[in-house]
Amino acid sequence: MNSSAFGVLTVISLALMLVAAVIASAYVSRLRKRESTPFGESVGSARVVVRKVRKREPMSEDELHYARQVVADRGSLMALSIPAMIFMLGCFYVFGSLQHLHGATPSERTFLGVIPMLTSTNLALRMLSHVRLKRRLRKAA
Secondary structure (H helix, E strand, O other), X not given: OOHHHHHHHHHHHHHHHHHHHHHHHHXXXXXXXXXXXXXXXXXXXXXXXXXXHHOOOOOOHHHHHHHHHHHHHHOOOXXXXXXXXXXHHHHHHHHXXXXXXXXXXXXXXXXXXXXHHHHHHHHHHHHHOHHHHHHHHHHHO
């Protein structure tokens, strides 16, 4: 690939990153405006209810309501814009570095952008695993 192709890919990844950032900020602001539940105020409560859902343990009505809220939040399509933004940030760094080299041999520094790409993929897969928990919550009701 020549240098101009990496420049185009850099601009495209920047545009996609900004779109994902706008969606992510709208999603986070929507979550911040929502009224919190009393059960959700304790530290680690989301982890506790998700563990109970995974192991199919009995839950109180407050825990069940909070578990539905947590699973719906993490399984939302808007929530996936956060790892998408991080992935596009890594693409922007890699493509920008390759474009800056103008055909020279890339160094290890060029591929530092792969680290956020891998971590965002892991985050997205973990968020998608919560989609399965929706079925378990329907059965728990």
